[in-house]
Amino acid sequence: MRGFKNSRFCVLVIIFLLHFGVWCNGDTENMGAPMEQNEINALYSTIQGFVGKSWNGSDLYPDPCGWTPIQGVSCDLFDGFWYVTDINIGPIHDNSLSCTPNAEFNLNLFTLKHLKSLLFFNCFVSPRHHPTSIPSEGWELLASTLESLEFRSNPGLIGQIPSTFGRLRKLQSLVLIENGLSGEMPPNLGSLVNLRRLVLAGNKLNGEIPETFGGFTQLLICDLSRNSLSGVLPKALFGGLVSLLKLDLSSNNLQGKIPQEISKLKNLTLLDLSNNKLSNGLTKSLQEMTCLEELVLSKNPMGGFLEILDWHNMRKLTTLDLSNMNLTGGIPKSIADLKKLRFLGLNDNKLMGDIPKNLENLPYASAIYLYGNNLTGELQFSEWFYSKMGRRFGAWGNENLCYPIGLVSTSNVPYGVKQCQQELNIVMDLDTKSKLVNGSLLNSQSSMGYLNDYGIWRSYVVELFMVILLLLN
Numbered sequence: 001m002r003g004f005k006n007s008r009f010c011v012l013v014i015i016f017l018l019h020f021g022v023w024c025n026g027d028t029e030n031m032g033a034p035m036e037q038n039e040i041n042a043l044y045s046t047i048q049g050f051v052g053k054s055w056n057g058s059d060l061y062p063d064p065c066g067w068t069p070i071q072g073v074s075c076d077l078f079d080g081f082w083y084v085t086d087i088n089i090g091p092i093h094d095n096s097l098s099c100t101p102n103a104e105f106n107l108n109l110f111t112l113k114h115l116k117s118l119l120f121f122n123c124f125v126s127p128r129h130h131p132t133s134i135p136s137e138g139w140e141l142l143a144s145t146l147e148s149l150e151f152r153s154n155p156g157l158i159g160q161i162p163s164t165f166g167r168l169r170k171l172q173s174l175v176l177i178e179n180g181l182s183g184e185m186p187p188n189l190g191s192l193v194n195l196r197r198l199v200l201a202g203n204k205l206n207g208e209i210p211e212t213f214g215g216f217t218q219l220l221i222c223d224l225s226r227n228s229l230s231g232v233l234p235k236a237l238f239g240g241l242v243s244l245l246k247l248d249l250s251s252n253n254l255q256g257k258i259p260q261e262i263s264k265l266k267n268l269t270l271l272d273l274s275n276n277k278l279s280n281g282l283t284k285s286l287q288e289m290t291c292l293e294e295l296v297l298s299k300n301p302m303g304g305f306l307e308i309l310d311w312h313n314m315r316k317l318t319t320l321d322l323s324n325m326n327l328t329g330g331i332p333k334s335i336a337d338l339k340k341l342r343f344l345g346l347n348d349n350k351l352m353g354d355i356p357k358n359l360e361n362l363p364y365a366s367a368i369y370l371y372g373n374n375l376t377g378e379l380q381f382s383e384w385f386y387s388k389m390g391r392r393f394g395a396w397g398n399e400n401l402c403y404p405i406g407l408v409s410t411s412n413v414p415y416g417v418k419q420c421q422q423e424l425n426i427v428m429d430l431d432t433k434s435k436l437v438n439g440s441l442l443n444s445q446s447s448m449g450y451l452n453d454y455g456i457w458r459s460y461v462v463e464l465f466m467v468i469l470l471l472l473n
């Protein structure tokens with residue numbers, strides 16, 4: 001840190017001396033670092049477009065790449081002249097430039113010869129009062145320089161993503177998140193072969209995912225979530241995205257079966273396809289995705305069986321959310337082999353059968369949700385498990401599930417699950433019946449020391465009923 005500060009200080013001193021030297025020569029016209037007037041004017045008018053006419057760059061920042069730097073603007077030297085490389089507008093830092101309600105794209109933007117990165121945040125805020133669309137022409141002028149384009153949180157930025165973005169062949173990061181963009185994603189974006197990050201989440205994009213997107217062989221992050229994309233997942237996508245680490249297509253209208261080819265995304269660590277219309281059961285090849293840490297497929301009418309996958313292969317999973325998927329069948333024991341699991345969501349399905357006791361042995365589990373199924377039998381977990389998990393063990397809403405009497409003290413009972421003893425009372429074993437015959441109602445109660453008030457009341461009613469039955473006999 002200290003070294004960094006010192007070197008910065010040296011640079012400042014050198015810059016100061018340079019300027020001082022120029023000033024001493026009395027050459028006040030060239031007081032700033034060498035920068036073409038065109039470049040300076042283009043910078044001023046670009047920023048003025050975003051922040052408003054009252055912003056007077058030449059007044060406030062006569063030497064924008066030198067001794068009067070503009071917050072959010074970076075420069076670099078090319079052939080002995082200063083050029084603007086980065087422009088960041090919006091409330092990113094305390095003293096950042098903020099946009100005016102009437103912000104607009106000034107086309108002089110495209111004459112900045114070495115612009116590498118353009119970001120604006122919270123700039124076009126009102127789709128009602130000042131809807132603005134992205135200029136469709138001009139971007140090709142930035143084709144040989146622009147590496148990063150980010151428009152964040154601009155609900156007033158409407159219309160389509162211009163297909164001319166497909167000409168920005170150096171682009172590594174295209175982030176258009178939480179804007180008001182609509183229409184289809186232009187297929188020719190697929191020619192951005194250097195893209196590492198594609199984030200178009202939180203817009204109103206519709207149509208299908210273009211097959212050309214399979215051409216992003218360098219892509220690491222793909223987030224198209226929270227749009228209105230439809231159609232099936234194109235197989236071509238999975239053959240091409242060989243480097244992908246994160247794929248988030250959640251909250252769209254995608255349908256059909258997850259293609260087998262998905263397992264070609266060998267390095268994927270996050271797959272989120274939740275809240276779509278995917279169906280036809282889980283795809284078996286998912287089990288080959290051994291790098292997955294987060295698998296979220298919840299809220300799809302998927303159907304089919306949880307058991308068709310060999311879960312124990314996916315040992316890196318920390319999050320497994322398969323809730324609300326219309327899954328049926330049992331809970332496979334192999335889920336408990338996922339030792340890194342922190343979150344397990346299997347709630348709101350139609351799962352049946354027993355809950356595997358070995359789920360208790362998941363060392364890092366902080367939430368296990370099994371509620372809203374048709375699970376049956378006696379819960380086999382220890383009291384320690386219930387007290388550790390509290391309500392983050394959710395098994396309520398399973399009609400025929402119970403926890404055994406005697407195992408659990410009333411403070412640590414699984415929430416919303418009934419006690420097995422009540423069922424036994426209804427079945428009424430011979431032993432209890434004979435006690436009743438002998439009129440020892442009180443004795444049979446005190447033997448159920450752990451019953452809560454409701455349980456005692458229930459057993460009273462049941463036993464009285466049995467007495468009446470026996471008397472009638």
Ligand SMILES: *[C@@H]1O[C@H](CO)[C@@H](O)[C@H](O)[C@H]1NC(C)=O
Nearest residue numbers: 053054055056057058059060
């Ligand atoms: C900025 O200020 C200068 C000098 O004060 C003035 O000449 C110029 O017209 C102003 N420019 C704008 C765009 O207001």
Ligand SMILES: *[C@@H]1O[C@H](CO)[C@@H](O)[C@H](O)[C@H]1NC(C)=O
Nearest residue numbers: 217241242243244266267268
């Ligand atoms: C996948 O990850 C491994 C290890 O991190 C790496 O060596 C390999 O190049 C990656 N594969 C691709 C296609 O990026």
Ligand SMILES: *[C@@H]1O[C@H](CO)[C@@H](O)[C@H](O)[C@H]1NC(C)=O
Nearest residue numbers: 300301302303304326327328
């Ligand atoms: C759930 O699956 C069953 C078949 O198991 C099917 O009949 C039903 O339509 C599915 N429900 C939904 C909401 O998809």
Ligand SMILES: *[C@@H]1O[C@H](CO)[C@@H](O)[C@H](O)[C@H]1NC(C)=O
Nearest residue numbers: 350352353373374375376400
């Ligand atoms: C629950 O499972 C039982 C069989 O164990 C079955 O008879 C019943 O129909 C299921 N209930 C629901 C709501 O699926």
Ligand SMILES: *[C@@H]1O[C@H](CO)[C@@H](O)[C@H](O)[C@H]1NC(C)=O
Nearest residue numbers: 430431433434435437438439
């Ligand atoms: C019921 O009481 C009779 C006599 O009081 C006794 O012989 C019998 O063993 C009792 N039955 C049971 C099951 O305790």
